[in-house]
């Protein structure tokens with residue numbers, strides 16, 4: 001969501017005449033877009049802001065702004081803590097940047113704007129978004145959250161849940177497709193409750209509308225809350241052609257006692273039932289999740305229940321974090337905090353288990369032919385893992401199940417002469433690594449064919 005917000009910030013600054021630069025020293029304006037979901041992210045933001053002091057001394061006209069969730073949470077305290085900051089703007093103040101920045105330019109004043117309102121639907125104002133030529137783009141479909149998990153700051157820094165009107169979303173996606181985007185990831189804290197409060201269409205209905213946009217090849221979405229994840233979405237995953245074979249369904253813990261303390265509003269049994277229905281309806285779908293270890297009061301028995309759940313589900317991938325106290329989150333007050341040492345040990349144990357599953361899932365792909373959406377040249381193209389003469393361009397893309405596949409462009413020049421970002425390429429998976437797959441292109445597909453999942457096994 002911060003990536004999406006940064007794009008919006010850039011678009012609004014471009015409208016004021018600013019251009020992006022990769023060289024900090026020559027910038028006239030620096031915006032730091034922050035995250036406060038964990039303590040470490042916040043520390044990093046303040047450390048970076050501190051380092052900007054020297055730049056401001058050398059260039060007194062420099063304007064420095066802080067946006068995002070830390071700005072929303074800390075407000076004017078940031079001006080006191082970081083004296084060289086000119087602007088603090090909250091999560092709903094991005095639209096007001098075209099007014100705030102000129103005011104600072106003219107009056108050299110310091111401004112704090114962290115007002116939160118219920119209304120956060122954006123009119124179709126995204127046609128001016130700057131794009132970097134990537135084939136994939138985020139699109140926010142809703143903002144804020146009503147769930148109040150006890151460890152989480154999102155409802156406090158992003159406000160209550162509101163959904164954007166489908167017309168605005170569809171208009172934005174059509175604009176993105178016109179500018180070359182082939183894949184969108186629809187964003188919300190809980191996409192399953194999209195439109196319910198406002199009486200708009202349901203999330204599966206929205207998926208169906210997005211699916212009909214010509215030129216768009218793939219649809220992803222995140223995040224689904226297990227309590228609202230129902231059969232309608234499971235069926236949409238199966239039947240909606242462009243929706244990818246991947247779901248991110250955060251479980252957070254495998255212990256009912258901890259889930260209750262987290263205020264997650266589902267049980268371990270309910271989560272496992274939904275996973276079973278999902279896997280029955282959509283065989284081959286990839287499932288990833290989030291887990292927090294060391295939540296206050298988590299015993300060895302609770303932790304073992306989480307490990308046990310992981311063994312039952314066999315996630316394709318996992319984002320695992322140690323619990324950290326966040327300001328305003330109720331769990332700050334909870335007793336029986338777990339020591340850092342124990343938290344780290346549990347995290348390592350859990351990640352070791354997950355690594356086995358990730359490798360196993362990747363290995364299972366070897367021999368299959370997968371449609372890959374080509375994203376660009378691989379960052380690791382000089383990697384020595386595959387013995388090839390240089391210079392050979394190594395490309396990268398993703399399967400429908402969101403696994404990274406690298407391959408050489410000219411492995412099959414006869415059938416694959418026109419590989420470039422945005423193309424769907426049928427690729428035979430030859431090798432599996434810890435975090436990626438290696439393949440050989442078989443054929444470049446026509447725009448609309450074979451967008452979903454695995455096509456065949458060669459052996």
Ligand code: SF4
Pocket residue numbers: 145146147148149152153154155189190225
């Ligand atoms: S569902 Fe829970 S964890 Fe997710 S954003 Fe809302 S409060 Fe935070």
